[in-house]
Amino acid sequence: MADSPVVLLGVTGGIAAYKAAELLRGLQKAGMEVRVIMTNAATQFVTTMTFETLSGFPVRRDAVNELRADSRITHVEDSREADIMVIAPATANTIAKMANGIADNLLTSMCLAFNKTVVVAPAMNTNMWEHPATQHNVAVLRDRGVFVVEPGAGELACGVYGSGRMADPDSIVAEVKLRLQVQRKRDLRGLRVLITAGGTREPIDSVRFIGNRSSGKMGFALARAAFDRGAEVELIEANVDMPAVPGVRQIMTPTAGEMHAEVMKRLANTDILLMAAAVADYRVAEGPAGGKIGKGRDEWSIGLEATTDILCDVAAHHEGQFIVGFAAEYGLEGLDRARAKMEHKQLDMIIFNDISRADIGFDSDFNEVRILTRDSEVLVERAPKETIAEIILDNIAQAVRARRGETMLPA
Ligand code: CTP
Numbered sequence: 001m002a003d004s005p006v007v008l009l010g011v012t013g014g015i016a017a018y019k020a021a022e023l024l025r026g027l028q029k030a031g032m033e034v035r036v037i038m039t040n041a042a043t044q045f046v047t048t049m050t051f052e053t054l055s056g057f058p059v060r061r062d063a064v065n066e067l068r069a070d071s072r073i074t075h076v077e078d079s080r081e082a083d084i085m086v087i088a089p090a091t092a093n094t095i096a097k098m099a100n101g102i103a104d105n106l107l108t109s110m111c112l113a114f115n116k117t118v119v120v121a122p123a124m125n126t127n128m129w130e131h132p133a134t135q136h137n138v139a140v141l142r143d144r145g146v147f148v149v150e151p152g153a154g155e156l157a158c159g160v161y162g163s164g165r166m167a168d169p170d171s172i173v174a175e176v177k178l179r180l181q182v183q184r185k186r187d188l189r190g191l192r193v194l195i196t197a198g199g200t201r202e203p204i205d206s207v208r209f210i211g212n213r214s215s216g217k218m219g220f221a222l223a224r225a226a227f228d229r230g231a232e233v234e235l236i237e238a239n240v241d242m243p244a245v246p247g248v249r250q251i252m253t254p255t256a257g258e259m260h261a262e263v264m265k266r267l268a269n270t271d272i273l274l275m276a277a278a279v280a281d282y283r284v285a286e287g288p289a290g291g292k293i294g295k296g297r298d299e300w301s302i303g304l305e306a307t308t309d310i311l312c313d314v315a316a317h318h319e320g321q322f323i324v325g326f327a328a329e330y331g332l333e334g335l336d337r338a339r340a341k342m343e344h345k346q347l348d349m350i351i352f353n354d355i356s357r358a359d360i361g362f363d364s365d366f367n368e369v370r371i372l373t374r375d376s377e378v379l380v381e382r383a384p385k386e387t388i389a390e391i392i393l394d395n396i397a398q399a400v401r402a403r404r405g406e407t408m409l410p411a
Contacts, residue, residue, distance in 0.1 A: 024055060038107070084116060098137075125156060126162030196235075198216035199212040208293075311325050366384055
């Protein structure tokens, strides 16, 4: 990365495009060099001249014209030079195209060619923002690792009061600074991190299973964040419906038994284990029946047997690895249970989350956790799972450093 980080600022066609000028200034004040790409619709709201004058660089807009002008493949070359891409304002239309991989203008082509951090600041009318299609597209982008700066509520240009107003430029600058800091951190370089994610499913027959509601989002956010910080990451996943994480080796383990085997196989070559998966505590005692069990009975009892507790087995075999468990507990009274689990399973850290709350946790993009160690407790207030992942890794990196008596992790 160059001394001054290079930001590609994508401006799309919404009234908030005028605020992108203030954002550009804010990014420059924070020490970044900004190159602007506008969609044709954006140029209806603000002229290219505004951004050219402020940024000191030509504004890029249409792929065909660009190719004629300097005969370079702009969307590939510019994306190589930049450290981060910010799309602000991002219209519902551009968000939909990004979610579907459509590349019908220079900006959306760049989105496909760009393989580093992307930050999106949506701005649109409240109904468009709340529409299930937009919410779905935003969720797809988040799952793919795009950072979304949520729009705020206020009076919109269309006269109504509601959410959809682009986040204020200062908070977008703050998000970009945070993401660049993370890119530069590389504080897990040289460390091998093993992460489990998702929820195991224990088959009853060929059709049915005993499962749980874990989506895998927290584990995937941790995997992405650990990779960005320089770790060598392996992700053991159970039934997760999310796009692959670039740079991370993924191993599918649908059941608790398979997950157990894959974790134990890798334990000796692991420095940090994060057991974020919801592992079934029981499976069908006599093994799953082949085919499909028919009904034709008034009652049905299924005998269950305990699965191996992976963390307990890890505790019996590990040699100095840093071991992190997760405790999904109902209500704050679960904190003591989480601490007891940390003792019992000989964990270095346990991440507590309260599953009695509907606004965080299962299937949500948000979480609120308490990071517990033997001698500390850190509350991480409700935030996107990506932010929670960063803070968990900050705490782990610090604890690993302290254990090694190092001020810096190995280069
Ligand atoms: N875990 C595990 N192996 C299992 C079950 C759980 O390693 N067979 C791990 C989870 O990945 C998580 C932690 O243990 O990191 C959760 O602890 P656990 O005691 O299983 O929690 P619950 O089942 O939610 O709690 P309890 O049964 O005590 O109510």
